[in-house]
Amino acid sequence: MPIPLPDLDDRTYADLVVDAIAQIPIEAPEWTDHNPADTGIILIELLAWLTEMVLYRVNQVPEQNQAQFLSLLKGRPWVLPPDLSPAQQFTLVQTEIQTTLADLRRPYRAVTNPDFEQLILSDWAKTQYAQREFGAAGAIARVNCLPERDLENADINQPIEAHISLVILPRHPQTDAAVGMRLRQDLKRFLDQRRLITTRLHVVEPSFITMTLAATLYLQDSAKPPDVRREAERQIHAFFAPLDSEEFWQGQGYPFGADIYLSELYQLLDDLPGVDHVEDIELTGVDPVRQQFNDQGQLVGLMLQAHELVQIQIAALPTLQRFGDQWQPNTP
Known part of the structure; x- marks a missing residue:
């Protein structure tokens, strides 16, 4: 919060007149007529009026002084145009003050994780170099800052002091490996x-x-199997999407390194319109060391590392509906 500036002198016209008249018996005892019509009193009031105007200026910083302060903040001379009216000078100085303070408050040095994220997600794409060399392809959509990690040369689980790994996800992933490498190198230099x-x-x-x-979906009687399968595939892909995940993860994408729990997938599919219940969810094609089991030896989820995201594929979503007392598979 800004430091409040003190009033260097807050005496008013009335205060000055009263103080001056109170000095008359001390300085001029023979002066006994203190009526407003007295010439001396008129002179005191006139001087008090002039003094009040001067005291008002004491609490103001002239525009020329503010221009000197702006030069110090900017690190280069900033001259106030002399051909402007006082009102125009005031407006120009106030506008320049706001612009300069906004520039000073913009992060430049990166110390904490949020500092790196701010520089990568916002400031990098605004640089002339990034716009000229990469255009829209240079925009970074997400970043995960991992302190004490060297993902280029060491194991993810091995802490290394003074190292920081920045896992970036471009807004438009590069199909050309050489362009992607140059983007990372230039961002690192930045x-x-x-x-x-x-x-x-x-x-x-x-x-x-x-x-x-x-997974196997058991449908309600009124459900249409093609519509349910289509919606199930859409929501599964949205749930694991690295970017623009629609109604999941506040639209930001699947969190970096978030473990996958089968219970979440059961709930996701079970909440679909037209689904009665879900059985036999399976996740295959992953390293067994990622598997997490409960005390009963049942698979409950898969582990991810902090620099990892998911690329999901859907093998099959067979659907069944009740016919009489039995569940019968639908024809795809």
Whole structure:
């Protein structure tokens, strides 16, 4: 919060007149007529009026002084045009003050995780170099900052002091590996100018874990199997989408390194319109070391590392409906 500026002198016209008249018996005892019509009293009132105007200026910083302060903040001379009216000078100075303070408050150095995220997600894409060399392809949609990690040369689980790995996800993923590598290198050079001198940066893209999902959907009597399967596929892809995940994850995409729990997938599919219940959800195609089991030896989920996202494939979503007392499969 800004520091309040003190009033250097807050005496008013009435205060000045009263103080001056109170000095008359001390300075001029023979002066006994203090009526407003007295010439001396008129002179006191006139001087009090002039003094009040001067005291008002004491609490003001002239525009020329503010121009000097702006030059110090900007690091270069800033001259107030002399041909402007006082009102125009005031407006110009106030506008320039707001612009300068906004520039000073914009993060430049990166120390904390939010600092790196701000520089990558916002400031990088606004640089002339990024716009000229990459255009829209240079925009970064998501970033995960991992302190004490060197994802370029070491194991993800091995802490390394003074190293920071930045896992970036471009808004428009590069199909050309050479362009993607140049984007990461240029982004690293951009951040090297803003990091602490002891910090070692590593800029990498996320690792995508490919897995296949299968489940059996038991439908309500009024449900249309093609519509249910189509909606199920849409929501599964939206749930695991790395970007623009619609109604999931506040639209940001599947969280970096978030473990996958079968209970969440059961709830996702079970809540679909037209679905009675869900059975036999399977996730295949992943390393067994990622599997998590409960005390009864049942698979409950899959583990991901902090730099990983999911690339989901759907193998089959067979549907069944009740015919009489039995569940019968629908014809795809």
